Amino acid sequence: MKALAAAAALVAALAIAGALAGAVPGGAAAVTVVLPYVAFCTLLGGLTWQVWRWAQTPVPYRIPTTCGQQRSLPWIRTAPIDNPDNGIMAAIRVVIEALTFRSLLRNSRARVGAGRLEFSEARLLWLASLVLHWSLLVIVLRHLRFVFLPTPFFVPTLDAVDGFLRIGAPPLLITDVLVLAALLYLLGRRVATPMLRYMSLFTDYFALLLLLGIALSGMAMRYVAPVNLVSVKEFALALVALHPLVPAAPSMLLLVHLMLVSTLAIYLPFSKLVHFGGVFLSPTRNLANNSRRVRHINPWNHAVPTHTYAEWEAEYAEKMKLAGLPVDGADRGG
DSSP states (O other): HHHHHHHHHHHHHHHHHHHHGSSSTTHHHHHIIIHHHHHHHHHHHHHHHHHHHTTTTTOSSOOOOOOOOOSSSSSSSOOHHHHHHHHHHHHHHHHHHHHOOHHHHHHHHHHHHHHEEEEEOHHHHHHHHHHHHHHHHHHHHGGGGGSSSOOTTHHHHHHHHHTOOOOOOTTOOOOHHHHHHHHHHHHHHHHOHHHHHHHHHHHOOOOOOOHHHHHHHHHHHIIIIOOOHHHHHHHHHHHHHTOOOOOOOOOHHHHHHHHHHHHHHHHHHGGGGGGHGGGGGGGOOOOOOOOTOOOOOOTOOOOOOOOOHHHHHHHTHHHHHTTOOOOOOTTOOO
């Protein structure tokens, strides 16, 4: 629980620092102008570095994980997606994995029941992860209204679908409820499960609490203490145009939100959260399982001097004859 307490303390400290920034000379400019630019450059540079590092990592042999029948005899039914034998099927498997978290759905959890060890699917974990990621995607797409002029055509439609329940004013957005529920479940699961609690590190809690803080501060700006969206859009457009303007008397919640979002952007490339990019470069996912039909030569192999058996035999032929050993295939009976 020390890791949880440390992560909560750090997230709380960041939120407090953001809230107090408006009362410190130059604090609002640091949070609304300097920090977003630093965060964006770090995010872009960090992701580029990570992808480049992964792309340069040698893959000496094919290591795709498979869950179905491999292509073999014509009369044996194969599983072309679970066990792809070509690049197209491997690409389809990667896309399905990225969109539906199919491997996580097959994840199993072990528990002792009725005096024996039982395995069952962790469907709630899969559902919470799927809901969290898709909700975050919709939320990010909705925020494009602040950085583009005119607003992208799909954003109003996305807003209408997200708030179709028409509960309250402004309307309650479904993704706000879903992202909050998913984060609370994932956090509670780590705290309530003894094995997970034992294995969880500071970074595990920090990522969840940081996302939770971002979600709560954003929801507070929408439902509790609404901010002036016109001024927020003017501020965001000025940032994008590289002509930043420090908002006059910025909302405390806006400063907290910007502080936490910028921290997430800085932290993301160097954390496990960067897995959203790694899934496309994972050799266990993007390689075809065709080692039995296609010889895979490691392109990173260095040229080394070799000495074949034929060369070795020619070198020691006379000594082998004197020793009565066979020298060629005929002498060895084949």
